[in-house]
Amino acid sequence: MATAHPPAADVVARLDALVYYAVDKASPYSLAYSVSTATLDKILKFKLAELAITPQGASIMWLWINAHCQPDAKPVAADVATKCKTVEDVRKAVMAGVA
Amino acid sequence: MTAPRMRSLPHPGRAVAVVLAGVAAAVPVWGAGLSLTAADAPVNTPWSEPANLSVTREAGTSTVTADLVLNYQSETRYRKSAGFASKGSYSVGVYLHRDTTATAPRNDRGVAVSYAGLLVSDFSNAGPVGSLGYAVKLGAGKSVVEVEAADGSRSWVDKTKIRLVASLGGYLQPALGGGPTPGVIAPILFFDGGPAVYVDQLRGQGIQGSGRVTGGQLKLGANLAPMGLEPVPMAGLAMVPTLRVAAQVQRDFSASDSRTRQTRKLYSLELNLLFGRPEEEAGKLVPSLQLARSVGADLLTGRAESAKTELSLGLTF
Numbered sequence: 001m002a003t004a005h006p007p008a009a010d011v012v013a014r015l016d017a018l019v020y021y022a023v024d025k026a027s028p029y030s031l032a033y034s035v036s037t038a039t040l041d042k043i044l045k046f047k048l049a050e051l052a053i054t055p056q057g058a059s060i061m062w063l064w065i066n067a068h069c070q071p072d073a074k075p076v077a078a079d080v081a082t083k084c085k086t087v088e089d090v091r092k093a094v095m096a097g098v099a
Numbered sequence: 100m101t102a103p104r105m106r107s108l109p110h111p112g113r114a115v116a117v118v119l120a121g122v123a124a125a126v127p128v129w130g131a132g133l134s135l136t137a138a139d140a141p142v143n144t145p146w147s148e149p150a151n152l153s154v155t156r157e158a159g160t161s162t163v164t165a166d167l168v169l170n171y172q173s174e175t176r177y178r179k180s181a182g183f184a185s186k187g188s189y190s191v192g193v194y195l196h197r198d199t200t201a202t203a204p205r206n207d208r209g210v211a212v213s214y215a216g217l218l219v220s221d222f223s224n225a226g227p228v229g230s231l232g233y234a235v236k237l238g239a240g241k242s243v244v245e246v247e248a249a250d251g252s253r254s255w256v257d258k259t260k261i262r263l264v265a266s267l268g269g270y271l272q273p274a275l276g277g278g279p280t281p282g283v284i285a286p287i288l289f290f291d292g293g294p295a296v297y298v299d300q301l302r303g304q305g306i307q308g309s310g311r312v313t314g315g316q317l318k319l320g321a322n323l324a325p326m327g328l329e330p331v332p333m334a335g336l337a338m339v340p341t342l343r344v345a346a347q348v349q350r351d352f353s354a355s356d357s358r359t360r361q362t363r364k365l366y367s368l369e370l371n372l373l374f375g376r377p378e379e380e381a382g383k384l385v386p387s388l389q390l391a392r393s394v395g396a397d398l399l400t401g402r403a404e405s406a407k408t409e410l411s412l413g414l415t416f
Contacts, residue, residue, distance in 0.1 A: 021224070028275040030225040045281065049329035052285045056270050060219050060230050067177040067184035075177060 007098040011072045015098070016040040018068055019091050026061035027051040044088045051087075058084075065094060073097040165197040187216030194240070204255055205401065209240010225274065232268035232293075237261075242401075244301060246308035246357075258301040258308060264399065266295035266316075284327030292319035292345070299398060301358070310356030312398070320345035330373070343369040349398055365395030365402070387413040 007015075020040050024031040029051060031043055043051070048058060058081070066075035074097035084090045150167040170192030178185045190213045198205035213236035222229070242260040247253050272289040279285075295318070300311040323342045330337035345367045351360040372388040389411040396404040 024224040025219070026228060027279070028228050028272050029277070029279050030274070031278070043279075046279055047329070049284055049327055050281060051279050052272075052275055052287060052327070054228075054272060054287055054289060054328060056230065056289070056291075057228050057272060059217065060228060063177070063186050063217055063219050063230075064184050067179040067186065 007072075007095065011098060012095070015069065015072055015094050016091070018065060019087070019094055022061045022064040022068075023048075023051065023053075023087055023090065025064055026053045026057040028057075040087070040091060044091065045086065047086050048084070048090075061090070065090075069094060069097070071099060073099060160201075161199075162201075163197065163199045165195065167195040169193050181221070183218055183220045185216055185218040187214060189214050194238075203403070204243055206243040206257070207240060207260075207401070209238055209242075209260070211236060211238040213237070227274045228270075228272040228289075230270045232270070233266070234268070235263075235265045237263050242301070244308050245403075246305070248307060256304040256308060259303045261298075261300045262399075263298045264295055265297075267293040269293045284329045287322075287324040287327055289322050290320065291322065292317070297349075297399060306357050308357060310354060310358035312351050312355075312358050312360075313353045314349055314351035314398075316347065316349045316399070318345065318347040337374065339371075339373040341369075341371045341373075343367070343371070345369075347395075347397065361398075363396040363398060363404075365393065365397050367391060367393035385414070389413065 016039075020031070020043065023043060026048075031051070053061065062076060062081045069075060073094055076093045076097060080093050080096075084093055150165075152163070152165045154161055154163050156162075170190055173189040175186050175188045191210070193210050194208065196205055196207040213234060215234040216232065218231045218233065220229075220231075239261045240259075241257055243255050244258050245253055245255055268291065270289065270291050272287070275285060295316040296314070297316065298311065298313050302309050321344050324339065325342075326340060328339055328341075330339050345365075347365040349361075349363040349365075351362070354360045369389060369391040374386045374388075389409070391409045391411070392407070393409075394406045396402055
């Protein structure tokens with residue numbers, strides 16, 4: 001569910017960092033996640049397949065996101081998660097659930 | 100997702116069944132006319148109803164194979180701590196597996212209750228990708244089993260079956276060097292498998308075939324997608340080839356009554372080809388081809404010692 005107001009900047013920053021960390025956890029590549037330098041834009045356009053993320057890797061990514069996104073956002077439903085093909089799709093799905 | 104669809108009927112009392120895809124609610128309103136409203140089916144249903152039925156006619160004899168499972172799954176619960184994240188859910192379901200093949204009939208029906216979870220630890224992201232699944236499943240029902248009489252003759256009898264299986268399922272994808280490149284799909288290699296323990300009890304219809312078996316199982320599999328898991332155009336076709344090699348051993352710890360302790364091994368080699376681009380052709384049928392060779396036995400799937408080569412053509416939509 002989209003919110004009527006744009007989410008607060010600190011919420012966006014926390015969720016961006018969470019998405020980056022979860023994608024890094026699910027990919028066998030080292031995506032050089034760092035709290036100080038991480039900007040999700042670095043990997044936003046990548047397809048999950050280009051990051052060598054398997055279906056089980058995607059399950060790991062969504063588990064990490066859904067377990068840590070609250071209270072900033074609601075967990076992403078399975079049917080939405082399976083449609084995400086790029087990191088940008090993942091970010092949009094997470095942001096759509098901002099509380 | 101819940102936008103109502105409307106159907107107006109001019110005369111009250113006219114019973115018309117309006118079936119929309121998965122009607123979730125039908126609310127009649129009496130007044131100037133009868134209105135039926137129906138919401139779309141919920142996208143996330145807690146139940147699943149996979150079923151298949153096939154009839155094969157060979158040499159004047161027909162055989163019927165049916166697999167029906169109605170399953171209800173609870174809402175997934177997430178947990179987290181500084182070192183891990185996990186999720187889990189309960190399921191309860193009824194099942195029917197029927198095969199009328201004369202030489203290997205199957206007639207399993209009953210109920211099953213299970214809990215399954217997935218755990219991910221917070222090890223360094225620079226290393227391999229891994230997870231640990233865990234599941235406990237209790238099933239109770241009736242099964243047709245083959246028994247051997249004292250004179251050596253064999254027959255099929257209906258037994259009451261209770262089975263408890265607790266399993267761990269590991270997943271490991273080795274780390275890749277370098278970094279990802281836009282437009283480049285890397286080969287995929289990952290391993291899966293793990294240990295399990297089981298208790299399998301059969302009772303009723305005589306002593307033969309009755310008794311309890313306890314044991315342990317270890318299963319390991321290696322999976323390779325040499326061109327990644329994204330369909331790659333080749334010779335006018337887009338396809339995803341994958342290769343899987345697996346080995347499994349089951350060793351009974353104890354056996355009672357007429358059942359005997361056994362060690363069962365099962366080896367398999369599978370080559371899968373998925374054609375097309377599923378994500379770009381939603382609603383279209385996507386063919387797949389699987390060639391599998393397997394040798395061995397499996398107590399938990401009811402497979403007797405055998406060697407099989409199977410060629411399967413599938414359609415996904």
